[in-house]
Amino acid sequence: MSKYICLLLIAFFWSCQNSKDDEISFNRDVRPILNDKCLRCHGGVKASGEFSLLFEEDAFGQTQSGATAIVRGNHSKSELYKRIVHEDPELRMPFDAPALTQKEIDVLVQWIDQGAKWEKHWAYVPPKRDIEPPTIDSLSWAKNKIDQFVYAKMQEKELSPSPEADKATLLRRLYLDLIGIPPTHEEVKVFMENSAEDAYEKEVDKLLASSHFGERWAAMWMDLARYADSKGYEKDSNREIWKFRDYVINAFNEDMPFDKFSIEQLAGDLLPNPTEQQLIATAFHRNTLANDEGGTDNEEFRIAAVVERVATTYEVWQGTTMACVQCHSHPYDPFRHEEFYQSMAFFNNAKDNDSYFEEPKFFTYSEENREEVESLLAYIDAELLPEDAAPKEPYLYSEKEAVLTRLGYRMHEAESFYESSSFIELDESLSLLWQVQDSSWVKYDQIDLENIEQIGFFASATIGYAGDISIHLDSLKGKKIGAVKITKTGESKKGADNRYNTREFKAAIDATEGKHDVYLRFFKGERYDGHLFYLDKMRFYEREPRMKLYSTAFNQKLKKLAEIPATSTPIIQELPPVEARKTHLFERGSWLTLGNEVESGIPNIYGYPETEEPKDRLAFAQWMMSEKNPLVARVAVNRFWEQLFGFGLVESMEEFGTQGEKPTHPELLDWMAVRFETTHDWHVKPLLRELVLSATYRQSSDADVEKIEKDSRNQWLSRGFRTRLSAEQIRDQVLTVSGLLNPLVGGPSVTNSSVDGGWTGVPDWAVKGDSAKYRRSLYTLWKRVTPPNEMLTFDSPDRSVCTSRRIRTNTPLQALNLLNDETFFEASNALAVQMLQADADPEEQLMFGYAKVMGRKISDKKLLLLKELYHDAQEHFKQEKKDSNFPEAAIERIGDEKNNLAALVIVANALLNLDEFIVKG
Structure with missing residues (x-):
């Protein structure tokens, strides 16, 4: 009987299990x-x-x-x-x-x-908030809870973890991952001699506190922000927006919570009493392309920018490709056509409109100039008569402008209020430089001319331009209120502050009441092409300015205050409610074919109640960073994981939808997402610390045949990753090991030799000396039409659009670049000099060179190969003496060691081309 009951129970449990397995x-x-x-x-x-x-x-x-x-x-x-x-x-x-x-x-x-x-697709379901790490039978291997998830998956796939990487390899990996440059020879030596249990942990904390940490992670963010120093399209005019890059660097260095970091970029202008940095943060969405080509429709390209902002926002924070929903409902995911435009409504009321000078802009000062402005304002405030006093402005530049306006010293950057113009052509290498024809004109929008008797033009007439400018009200053929003759000034050059040397030309104007559109109409004095004209500032002279009531010393301070240059950054600013635009669905994505009007809202798939839907950009950003959004934390931790391990837990980082890759470790992804949001309170540094302290991260990348057969792509994390470094890391590493790197953090973009790549039809870049030339790649001036050559060669995007994932390629051009690029060759020279000076023994020189490049001792086999290369090169240069002069700058610093140094340059060049040097192992 008991046997019969047992058989029944077995049959029952089997049928239950079978039924469960058969459930679709x-x-x-x-x-x-x-x-x-x-x-x-x-x-x-x-x-x-x-x-x-x-x-x-x-x-x-x-x-x-x-x-x-x-x-x-x-x-x-x-x-x-x-x-x-x-x-x-x-x-x-x-x-x-x-x-x-x-x-x-x-x-x-x-x-x-x-x-x-x-x-619902897994990505649209909020992560479970009570996931516990699995119990494993190798707790001695696991260093934190991340390892428990990874080890459990290894067991499932019949794999085992690899041993920890050797100390030198681990230190180099850590430096490259956290600060983007390798450790110095001295830093390697100190770490190798430190046998304390917490030596590695202390290195982690040191690097997280480094000012270079922000640079490494800002480089990642630049691809997402599609950052460039130019506007794109055919003209690809210059754009001054580097203050945004500095904002990102500082945010990572200060470990700004990711939710705050995100909200400030999406809607910093709508925060209560936004700070200067919060306004600069909104430049994230001013990195869109702008078209300066004559004859284009500003509204068309304004809309193109807004549409791109929607797609970028969803890709960066949601891991969702929304661009196709502009034209029709999503082919594979539940996003309806109209929902794209509901999202677009959040962004459609920004003030920018594709105008040349990219208003609105926010003006700030360098630290040095800020101190001077604050000092001058303090002096002026102390001397002001009671009737000239006024409440403080919230920002330093606006406070300066308010003081000057109140006292009648109305000096403005020409671009700060420029609206539109008609010139035949702009010289794309030179900001605000116009080719003048008789048809040329400039319009300034709603200028207050009350009590103004003169307008001063601070201008430079280059290449011999001479002619007249007439001043008209409200239209090109409107009332003429004044004129000024521009005389030849000869060819003008830019000064140290990157501005042209200018002269002031004054025009007396008729008495005019109120605000008017002011048109400047140009007439050429001589009939030939090539008249180039540069307008820097305009000054409005009042009939009885308040400044006349003050002393000469006071007025000198006022003049000095007016002339201190400010840095402009294009920002996002919302239109006032009375000027708000209506948003319509575009039939088939065409802005010329308007469909129904839509209200702002988020896609229904996220399950947000209609009654609670965000109504403005700030509320949208706050929803996006809330726990009600199932995607944002997952997408963020996946991105940081990919930067360390080479592939994301979801490999298709730009696509978490049904056409994306499934997560290899779904429970780990959700556990980290919830932990990032709660335990770490959106702080990035604790997340990265946890990742790099894990046993998973510390594994050796060596692999046996069995592991390669079972897991060729290392999806199950049973060994360390071997991934080629990014384009920026390769160049920065070369500069670091050669001793050329300029470690200055922040500041304007700089040019280097790699920018001049033999392109035709584009300006030559001036290299601003060695100091700037050897700065980190993050600061290299980035033109969208002609990006730096080595960056493109090593798979950088041109940043015309947001790029979540760089697809790595392997081409002969990369090897040629490493061998022959000017930066790499100069680095070889510099490294060779250090090798020659390190020791008199050639073998010691070679050992020193390898240790400096790779951060570890050279093996006997590799040393033998380097010695053969060195002796072959030495013999070559003895026989072909003329060839030994190629590293001339380096040889001059050494003297009689020409042949030896020339041979060492060849060795150094080979070291900088090693596969192990450009790969993180």
């Missing part, structure tokens, strides 16, 4: 079939028969024929089933395509009969 999962079993076979005709782009399998409400509704496509619990009454098994090829689905296999039909039948349970 929509996400696992059904969705792949629908995506592959059905959505082409019944998805977001196209809904034949008024039937879509992309949205739940459509899938279970009536089709155009009146039949119900899916009847839960009864496949035989479901039109979907009838069509996929129909014998008539005109009626069978998929139409005009291979039929579903019997296995696929069985899956759909079983799913319908089991109740056709619909499931």
Whole structure:
């Protein structure tokens, strides 16, 4: 009897388990079939028969024929089933395509009969907040909870972890990952001699506190922000926006919480009493392209910028490709066409409008100039008469402008209020430099001319321009109120502050009341092309300015205050409510074909109640960084993981939707996302600290045959990653080991030799001396049409659009670049000099060179190869003496060691080309 009962129990549990195994999962079993076979005709782009399998409400509704496509619990009454098994090829689905296999039909039948349970894609379901790390049988290997998740997956895949990497390899990996440059020879020596248990942990904390930490992680963010020092399109005019880059560097260095960092970039201008840095943060979305080509429609390119901001926002913070939803509903994910424009409504009321000078701009001062402005303002405030006093302005530049205006010293940067112009051509290498024709004009919007008797033009007429400017009110043919003759000034050069040397030309104007649009109309004095004209500032002279009531010393201070240059940064600013634009759906994505008006909102898939939907950009940003958003924390931790391990837990970092890769470790991803948001309170440094302290991160990258066969791509993390360094890291590493690197943090973009790449039709870049030439790659001036050569060669994007993931390539051009690029060759010279000075023994020189480059001792086998190369090169230069002069600058510093140094340059060049040097192992 007992045996009979046991058999029954076994049968019962087996049937329960079998039933559980047979339960069809929509996400696992059904969705792949629908995506592959059905959505082409019944998805977001196209809904034949008024039937879509992309949205739940459509899938279970009536089709155009009146039949119900899916009847839960009864496949035989479901039109979907009838069509996929129909014998008539005109009626069978998929139409005009291979039929579903019997296995696929069985899956759909079983799913319908089991109740056709619909499931959201995993990424749109909030992560569980109570996930516990799995229990493992090797707690001695695990150094933190991350390792428990990783080890459990290894066990599942019948893999085991690799031993810890050697100290030298681990230190180099850590430096490159956390600050983007390798350790110095001295830093390696100190670490290797430190046998304390916490030596590695102390190195981690030291690097997290380094000022270079922000530079390394800002380099990652520049791809997402599509940062460039130019506007793109055909003209690719210069853009001054480096203050945004400095904001990002400082934010990472200060470990600004990621939610605050994100909100400030998306809506810093809408925060209560925004600071200067919060306004500069909004330049994230001023990195969009702008078109300065004559004859283009500003509104068209304003809209193009707004559309791109929507797509970028969703890619950066949601891991979602929304660009296609501009034209139609998403092909594979539940985003409707109109939802793109609901999101666009959040961004559609920014003030910028594709004008040349990119208003609105925010003006700030360098630290040195800031101190001087503050000192002058303090002096002026102390001397002001009571009737000239006024409340303090919130920002230093606006306070300076307010003081000057009140006292009648109205000096403005020409670009600070410029609205539109008509010049034949702009010289793209020179800001504000115009080619003048008789048809040329400039318009200034709503200038207050009350009590103004003269306008001063601070200008430079280059290449011999001479002519007249007439001043008109409200239109080109409006009332003429004055004129000024511009005389020849000869060719002008830029000064140390990167501005042209200018002279002031004054025009007396008729008495005028109120505000007017002011037009400057240009007439050439001589008839030939090439008249170039540069307008720097305009000054408005009042008839009875308040400044006349003050002393000469006071007025000198006022003049000095007016002349201190400020740095401008294009920012996002919201239009006032009375000027708010309406947002319409664009039919087929065309801005010329307006559909229904839409209100701001977020896609329904996120399950946010309509009554609580955000109504402005700030509320949208705050929702995005809230726990109600299922994606943002996952996308963020996945991005940081990818930077350390070479691949994300979700490899398709730009796409978490149904067409993206599934997470290799879904529980780990969700656990880290929740921990980042709660335990770490959105702070990046504790997250990175936890990652680099894990045993998973510290593994050796050596792999045996078995591991390669079982896991060729190292998806299951049973060994360390070997990934090629980024373009920036390769160049920065070369500069570091050669001793050339200029470690200055922050500041304007600089040019270096690599920018001049033999391109035609673009300006030559002036290299601003060795100090700037050898700064980190992050600071290299970035032109979208002609980015730095070595950056493109090593897979950097041109930053015309947001790039979440650089696809690594391996081409002969990369090797040629490493061998022959001027920066790499100069670094070889500098390294060779250090090798020669390190020791009199050539063998010691070679050992020193390798240790300096790789951060560890050289093996006997590699030393033998280097010695052969050195002796071959030495013999070559003895026989071909003229060739030994090629590292001339280096040889001059050494004297009689020409042949030895020349040979060492060859060795140094080879060291900087080693695979192990450009790879993080």
